Amino acid sequence: MKKYIALLMALVMGLSVAGCGQSASSSASSEAASSSADSNEEEVWLPYDENLQKKKDDRDATGKTGAVAACSWYASKAGLEILQEGGNAFDAAAAVAYTLGVVEPYFSGLGGGGFMTIYNAETKEVEVIDFREIAPAAANAQIWLDEAGEMKQFEKDGQKLGTMSSIGGLSVATPGEVAGMEYLLENYGSDAVTRQQIFQPAIDLANNGYLVTATFKEELESEYAGLAAMGEVGNLYLNDGMPYEVGDTLTNPDLATTLQAIADGGRDAFYTGDMAQAMVDAVQAEGGVLTMEDLANYEVKVREPVSSTYRDYTIYSLPPASSGGTHLIEILNILENFDMANTEVNSADYIHRFSEAFKIAFADRAQYMADTDFAEVPLAQLTSKDYAASRYAQITDQSGTYTAVDAEELEHYATTSFSVVDQWGNMVACTQTINYGFGSKIAVPGYGFIMNDEMDDFSANPESVNCAEGGKRPLSSMSPSIVLYPDGSPFLTIGSPGATRIFPTIAQVIQRMIDYGMDIQEAIDCARIYDNAQNNVCYESDGVDAPSAEAIAQLQAMGHEVTDKGAWQLFFGGVQGISIGKDGTLRGGADPRRDGKALAY
Numbered sequence: 001m002k003k004y005i006a007l008l009m010a011l012v013m014g015l016s017v018a019g020c021g022q023s024a025s026s027s028a029s030s031e032a033a034s035s036s037a038d039s040n041e042e043e044v045w046l047p048y049d050e051n052l053q054k055k056k057d058d059r060d061a062t063g064k065t066g067a068v069a070a071c072s073w074y075a076s077k078a079g080l081e082i083l084q085e086g087g088n089a090f091d092a093a094a095a096v097a098y099t100l101g102v103v104e105p106y107f108s109g110l111g112g113g114g115f116m117t118i119y120n121a122e123t124k125e126v127e128v129i130d131f132r133e134i135a136p137a138a139a140n141a142q143i144w145l146d147e148a149g150e151m152k153q154f155e156k157d158g159q160k161l162g163t164m165s166s167i168g169g170l171s172v173a174t175p176g177e178v179a180g181m182e183y184l185l186e187n188y189g190s191d192a193v194t195r196q197q198i199f200q201p202a203i204d205l206a207n208n209g210y211l212v213t214a215t216f217k218e219e220l221e222s223e224y225a226g227l228a229a230m231g232e233v234g235n236l237y238l239n240d241g242m243p244y245e246v247g248d249t250l251t252n253p254d255l256a257t258t259l260q261a262i263a264d265g266g267r268d269a270f271y272t273g274d275m276a277q278a279m280v281d282a283v284q285a286e287g288g289v290l291t292m293e294d295l296a297n298y299e300v301k302v303r304e305p306v307s308s309t310y311r312d313y314t315i316y317s318l319p320p321a322s323s324g325g326t327h328l329i330e331i332l333n334i335l336e337n338f339d340m341a342n343t344e345v346n347s348a349d350y351i352h353r354f355s356e357a358f359k360i361a362f363a364d365r366a367q368y369m370a371d372t373d374f375a376e377v378p379l380a381q382l383t384s385k386d387y388a389a390s391r392y393a394q395i396t397d398q399s400g401t402y403t404a405v406d407a408e409e410l411e412h413y414a415t416t417s418f419s420v421v422d423q424w425g426n427m428v429a430c431t432q433t434i435n436y437g438f439g440s441k442i443a444v445p446g447y448g449f450i451m452n453d454e455m456d457d458f459s460a461n462p463e464s465v466n467c468a469e470g471g472k473r474p475l476s477s478m479s480p481s482i483v484l485y486p487d488g489s490p491f492l493t494i495g496s497p498g499a500t501r502i503f504p505t506i507a508q509v510i511q512r513m514i515d516y517g518m519d520i521q522e523a524i525d526c527a528r529i530y531d532n533a534q535n536n537v538c539y540e541s542d543g544v545d546a547p548s549a550e551a552i553a554q555l556q557a558m559g560h561e562v563t564d565k566g567a568w569q570l571f572f573g574g575v576q577g578i579s580i581g582k583d584g585t586l587r588g589g590a591d592p593r594r595d596g597k598a599l600a601y
Ligand code: GLU
Pocket: 412, 413, 414, 415, 416, 433, 435, 436, 454, 457, 475, 476, 477, 478, 496, 497, 498, 499, 500, 502
């Protein structure tokens, strides 16, 4: 209660935190991020209002030179400072990624992984950097199953905490985060900023503290049982065994020391030696099979993006081991057959068309999608216009069912996505994760970070194309994407978390921007829908341009099951993106469904 009152006082008086890194440049476009008079104190932009409700406005930013859009003001600020100090988008992306791991430790961090789609302004090429986690060599399709072939539960002190694939040692895959960022800096980073400058904001926040947000508290509450039962993670993120309150200041000095060690020692500091041994010990103590060899052998993969066009705009996105880019393209290819520009947003027709396209994509996902190092995936077919036309031909004016197996509905809200554009026109779209909130709930003692539970993204069905195998990457939905104008110049960098809602969400935002000419923030704010092989249209019933009661009734008359998810739901992801106007104006957009904040200069 005392903290609550202190927070309200602080909010009313204009909250400030001492010593959290450098002051934001006064040229940054967010008013809330401007420096205070005392150089040791600065105002913190808060994603919630005086009633502790998430703010619906002030998420966007406009600039001419550079922009960062992340799911935390702290992270956007870290990236913007690197850009303003002369660093490029790739330097800034590493600073943003490491900062997110400090201030959103439930969504991503050193013990996780992800994917990045990058646009190189010099070569005009788009590449995908795959730093997805990899199954330990000893993993196999039976690893979590009992004799009857059923998934075992992970137990601690007699308490069942979840499936073996989602918590505890056997949920942990070999992390790729540090290898990914090191690859990025080594191959694309500039000499304009030092490694220390890139790591410093994250180190400062871990040492000096950052504020617990409403989203943080939601995650603490929803993952409380695991946090309370799993020892070290509770020491780090519970307050004497209880969730922290919104507005409390959290520090993690162990994580600051770990980040400094990586700043000094690079990839080897993480994947070999004492730190690696501490990870292996922590994971094996909870029944896992991660080894020093798995860590030492971790490999980043550079991949060609999947690509296609939507109304002559070129979309580049992720190939497997994410399903996201392929299905994003498949959905847009199907929708291209309809006159979407003259169809009202979130009308019954609009939702019906998206719903059918989503169901088709999920049918194909279940059938074909897996790590291409282990399975044949018909990528060319799934992303072709002819295939989309044949699928479009199956759509009627009634809710349809499409061939699918393995329908899944992941309800977790973890993961984070950010975008960066620099003064030279380099662009990054990056989505990173530790999978479920606080991942496997195994924190590495003395090092301050949490291991992922990415093994849960494999199918538990040993017959599935996406079954677990040593060395394989689990199937993802992440889809950080780059879009070019019809003339080939850069238009957009965008991504979202949200498990299987990711590519449906990104498809909606891109369609709204292209067909209706919506501004990026408008397209992000606009109410979202979702459907998959379970044939149930989930929708936001309130917020911006939400479907009317009449539209919902029409959908039901077409045979759709519908579920009202409320307004501004974490369920529908958290989009961050930056668009580039034809006159070069940068528009950063960030999602009010989470803690997103764009900054630009
Ligand atoms: N593990 C999920 C995936 O790769 C993370 C995405 C999310 O939960 O938002 O698809």
